Amino acid sequence: MDLLDTLTAKGLRGETPTREEALAVLATTDDELLDVVAAAGRVRRRWFGRRVKLNYLVNLKSGLCPEDCSYCSQRLGSKAEILKYTWLKPGQAAEAAKAGVSGGAKRVCLVASGRGPTDRDIDRVTDTVAAIKEADPAVEVCACLGLLSDNQAERLKAAGVDAYNHNLNTSEGTYGDIATTHTYADRVDTVQKAHGAGLSACSGLIAGMGESDDDLVDVVFALRELGSDSVPVNFLIPFEGTPLAKEWNLTPQRCLRILAMVRFVNPDTEVRIAGGREVHLRSLQPLGLHIANSIFLGDYLTSEGQAGQADLDMIRDAGFEVEGMGENTLPRHRADVAAQASGGCGTAAPAAGGCGSGGGCGPCGGHAHGDAAAGTEAGTEPAGAGDEARTDLVRVRRRGAGTELAPNA
Numbered sequence: 251m252d253l254l255d256t257l258t259a260k261g262l263r264g265e266t267p268t269r270e271e272a273l274a275v276l277a278t279t280d281d282e283l284l285d286v287v288a289a290a291g292r293v294r295r296r297w298f299g300r301r302v303k304l305n306y307l308v309n310l311k312s313g314l315c316p317e318d319c320s321y322c323s324q325r326l327g328s329k330a331e332i333l334k335y336t337w338l339k340p341g342q343a344a345e346a347a348k349a350g351v352s353g354g355a356k357r358v359c360l361v362a363s364g365r366g367p368t369d370r371d372i373d374r375v376t377d378t379v380a381a382i383k384e385a386d387p388a389v390e391v392c393a394c395l396g397l398l399s400d401n402q403a404e405r406l407k408a409a410g411v412d413a414y415n416h417n418l419n420t421s422e423g424t425y426g427d428i429a430t431t432h433t434y435a436d437r438v439d440t441v442q443k444a445h446g447a448g449l450s451a452c453s454g455l456i457a458g459m460g461e462s463d464d465d466l467v468d469v470v471f472a473l474r475e476l477g478s479d480s481v482p483v484n485f486l487i488p489f490e491g492t493p494l495a496k497e498w499n500l501t502p503q504r505c506l507r508i509l510a511m512v513r514f515v516n517p518d519t520e521v522r523i524a525g526g527r528e529v530h531l532r533s534l535q536p537l538g539l540h541i542a543n544s545i546f547l548g549d550y551l552t553s554e555g556q557a558g559q560a561d562l563d564m565i566r567d568a569g570f571e572v573e574g575m576g577e578n579t580l581p582r583h584r585a586d587v588a589a590q591a592s593g594g595c596g597t598a599a600p601a602a603g604g605c606g607s608g609g610g611c612g613p614c615g616g617h618a619h620g621d622a623a624a625g626t627e628a629g630t631e632p633a634g635a636g637d638e639a640r641t642d643l644v645r646v647r648r649r650g651a652g653t654e655l656a657p658n659a
């Protein structure tokens with residue numbers, strides 16, 4: 251297939267495809283799907299080998315958010331029966347982080363719901379980072395605290411934070427459909443503030459909110475232009491009690507096409523399968539590892555993932571290996587760019603390297619309009635087609651941070 255030959259050749263050179271080529275990936279048929287995965291897999295192996303970076307989410311503050319992101323179970327007015335709690339103490343957060351690191355995670359993602367941190371919140375996170383790094387100085391820490399004010403990114407950097415996550419989530423053109431309490435430009439500004447302060451930028455998207463193929467391609471190219479070191483790809487988890495509870499637009503095949511498109515546009519960037527992996531890829535999760543080089547271990551912010559051991563078994567069974575604490579994630583040339591920007595996190599190895607991604611304030615939901623996703627051939631109906639709530643697929647988190655029960659890692 252000429253398209254895939256072209257995309258592979260460009261990806262192996264670290265070049266991005268044209269917008270038309272990216273759209274064509276999303277339009278491939280189920281008959282072509284394994285060829286698409288194989289082509290994206292060649293690009294993935296060129297830059298990241300067979301390594302899988304594991305990241306671990308710690309929800310520092312859950313629910314009670316004043317923002318109205320339609321996809322989010324923690325949003326203003328959410329009726330989702332999620333855990334709600336205020337800031338974990340540094341020791342509690344470090345304890346949760348330790349579980350993830352023991353399970354193989356090299357990055358801990360500290361997430362707090364809310365529009366953005368106060369200066370007092372930055373103090374809390376500073377103490378938490380100190381507690382985590384005291385236990386294991388090598389662990390990467392990514393913060394995800396919402397919109398940043400002036401000088402907060404610099405304070406996080408000084409506290410030892412390595413990366414900052416703030417997802418663009420969807421295209422600029424459709425952003426007003428998913429949130430009204432802040433803008434796409436606000437989100438871009440925060441990613442730029444983080445990058446400018448020398449933090450590795452982690453910014454991604456949510457697919458399955460009813461967006462068009464053009465919207466998906468728009469946001470993925472925007473993330474490339476922003477210089478995101480890692481791109482978390484969330485698949486909308488349609489929580490009961492949120493405005494997008496009935497948005498079941500995704501099939502496993504569609505998810506793989508989206509991941510492949512993201513990989514081709516970001517050949518040498520960490521691509522992470524984030525929230526919704528188990529819900530939407532289901533039994534095809536191992537194929538996703540051929541495209542993405544990073545996943546979350548265990549549970550998400552407000553929903554439960556599969557058992558941490560199942561993640562590790564899946565990686566091994568599919569012929570991949572967990573990336574070690576001392577290994578670089580990003581390829582050398584990308585790490586150099588990150589190092590120039592930050593003087594930190596981002597050094598690299600032969601064809602891989604550094605530091606980079608988050609998944610925080612975002613792996614909880616989705617929305618939109620029009621000519622959405624959907625499978626291209628018979629037999630690929632989305633899981634929730636027919637208006638039924640899929641409480642069997644969406645499990646609210648009841649363990650780990652903020653509870654008395656052991657974390658899943």
Ligand code: SF4
Binds near residue numbers: 319322364612
């Ligand atoms: S995504 Fe973040 S800012 Fe938006 S409602 Fe959820 S917690 Fe609040």
